[in-house]
Amino acid sequence: MTFKNKHSFISGFLGAALLIASSCALGGCTEIADEPQGIDDAGNGTPLTIRATASGFVSCVQGDTPATRTPTENGYTTEFNDGDAIGIFALKEYATPDVTPVDGVYNLKLVYTKAADGSGSWAPASGDTHVLYSYDDLVYVAYYPYREGITIKQDIETEIFKDLAANAKLQPAADQSTPAAYTGSDLMAAFARPATDPTDANKKVLTLAFEHLHALLVLKTNKLFNCTPPAGAGFEYSDPMLGADATAKDAVINGIKALPMGDGTFRAIVKTASADIVPTGNYKTTGDKTVLYTGASLAAATFTAGKYYTQQVNMLESPDESVIRPLQEGDFFCSNGKISPYEANSFSSPVIGVVFYVGRHPEDNGVYVDKNGNPMEVHGYVINRSEGTDQWHNGGGTDFGTYKSTTDFNGYFNTDKLQAISAGYNDMMTYVRKQTNSPQTTSGWFLPSIGQLIYIKKKYAEVISKSFDKCGGAMGRGWQHHYWSSTEATAANSYNINWDSGTYSQKNKSSGSMVRTALAF
Structure with a gap:
């Protein structure tokens, strides 16, 4: 799709500073020949630089995916196009609700022109000699899209915005099926006072922070x-x-x-x-x-x-x-040994875990065999949706020869070393051995290395937690909020991870922590 939206719905400048100049300035002059009239201190008027910002549509449902006018997930360019126009009013800010135009700037049409280098500028329509200046007690009101014959009734911001939103000429179109009709339906307005340019004390700027007056x-x-x-x-x-x-x-x-x-x-601007x-x-x-x-x-x-x-x-x-569809992190691993995609609407076979890494990790030294005893390739790793609580080992200080690295994916190798722990001990290997619901074509459940747990935590909020929200089994909700790894630090200590902070540390093997297994397939 090549549709390019006309306005940014991400807070921020819509391009470079936009200078509104007199007809002389547009012709290349650097001085203003005539002083503006129509206000008490007209002789002190300063030409304005106009900057425009636009707020984004905000979801009315917590947790909904942000939707901007031109969705950034589709990579569309957001830009003003030649001919876009806003209407602007210059008003003396009286205490009473009276609208007094200044310098004839009352629903003045400002047109956007885009240069070949991508920059842009705003100016009155061709032949119009109006100039925007800065005075004391002056306020500007602007709106998009420009329409002829728009009037405002008072100088109170909220009331002016209400009037604009109710104006029959500014209502959403019944047919918004074209980009022009859609963007032309998205009424925005801004209310601002001139201020000193923070980058140049000799200049005045008018920052128009447009906000939406309709919904989406x-x-x-x-x-x-x-x-x-x-x-x-x-x-x-x-x-x-x-x-x-x-x-x-x-x-x-x-x-x-x-x-x-x-x-x-599909999108529709609505009142x-x-x-x-x-x-x-x-x-x-x-x-x-x-x-x-x-x-x-x-x-x-x-x-x-x-x-x-x-x-x-x-x-x-x-x-x-x-x-x-390639395998993806966050996909569901089912009891039949097959994958249910994250986007599945329902599961035909029970989910036993979530894919947390695709392919074989380069720091995995395990020699894998499936539960039938056959050599197997590793296509990905799965974290169990179930967990328990136990000691790492309660049989005294023994180094079982696991890898000591905090970055590797050697959970399978380490767990194989831990088979030396007698089944008579009441510890986490007893829990691991009781996990029998893995398919025969997989490695079977093993205790992940600290590197694997760190990786799972890194991807948890972004991907994995959303999968557990769908199938059940969220991590970090047990009494300890710490998980054992299969990675030994010393004969007395092994590594575990604090799920709240994401940090890992050594802990005595006789201590209790959460246990959650993984498998390879």
């Missing part, structure tokens, strides 16, 4: 896909995955023809309401089949200006397409 509804369409591993991957999938429905089209969101984003999502609203509408999918949807009610007090809500629709009919 996002429709995310999904359907099921069969998953196929890459050739020679060494594993199988047991379940289909939910993925974006690229065939979805002609979406309607609350009566508005929505903008297709090219990734199975906020005094009553609760319910996301509802339809779209077409494969074979021009019409899908109807109705979401949960959104409270009017929550779904306010500048907020967005994502309505997800999952079509769970038998998949008619397949995708080649």
Whole structure:
């Protein structure tokens, strides 16, 4: 998709400083020939440099994925385009609600021009000689998109914004299925006073921090896909995955023809309401089949200006397409020895763990055999969804010959060394031996090395925790919040990891900690 949005929805400058100059300055002059009139201290007016910022849409549902006007996850460029226009008012800031325009700057149209080098500037339309200046007690109000005939009734910021949001000329379009119609529906406004440029005390700047006056509804369409591993991957999938429905089209969101984003999502700018609203509408999918949807009610007090809500629709009919999908961290490992993708909607076989590393780690010296005694290749590592609590060893200070590195993935090798611990001891190896639910084609459960635990912790918040949220078995909730590794430090001590802080340290082997096993497949 080549659609480039016209405005940034990430806080920050939208390009370089934007200078509003007189017609003389636009022609290359460096001095202002005429002093502006229309305000008591007109002779002290200073030309303004305009800077614009725009706030992002904020989710009205905690934990929802941020949705910007042009989604950064699709790598689209966000930029102003030639011809974009805002309207701006220069007002004397009287104490009474009176609107007195200054220098004739009342709904003045400022047009954006983009240079070949990517920089841009704002100026009045061709032939317009208005200049924006800085005076005492002066306030500027700006809005996007520019419309002719816009008026404001008072100089109170919140009331002006309410008037703009209610203006019939600035309402969201009923058809937003094109980029121009969509961006033209996204009313924004800013209210600012000139200030001294922090980089040059002799200059004045006007920073227009635009905010959204309408809200955003996002429709995310999904359907099921069969998953196929890459050739020679060494594993199988047991379940289909939910993925974006690229065939979805002609979406309607609350009566508005929505903008297709090219990734199975659609967007519509909507006016906020005094009553609760319910996301509802339809779209077409494969074979021009019409899908109807109705979401949960959104409270009017929550779904306010500048907020967005994502309505997800999952079509769970038998998949008619397949995708080649590599193994990923966060995928589910099932009791049948197969993989259920993270995007699966349900599990056909019980999940016993989560993939935390793909492929064989370069610092793994183990000689792997599966539970049938056959040599095996390592395609990935899995952390168990179950855990227990035990001593490392209560039989005295013995060095069992495990690797001492704090970075390696030698949990399998180390656990093999720990088989020398007698089954009569009540310690963590007793717990490991009781974990028998691993498939015959795997290594069986072993105690991970400290390097493996450190890696799991590093990836936990980003990936692994989300998988445990779906299948159960979150880590770090036991009484100790510490996990034993199979890595010995000395004859008396072994390494464990503090799950709260992510730090690791030596601990006496007779101490108690959490035990969570891993396997290779």
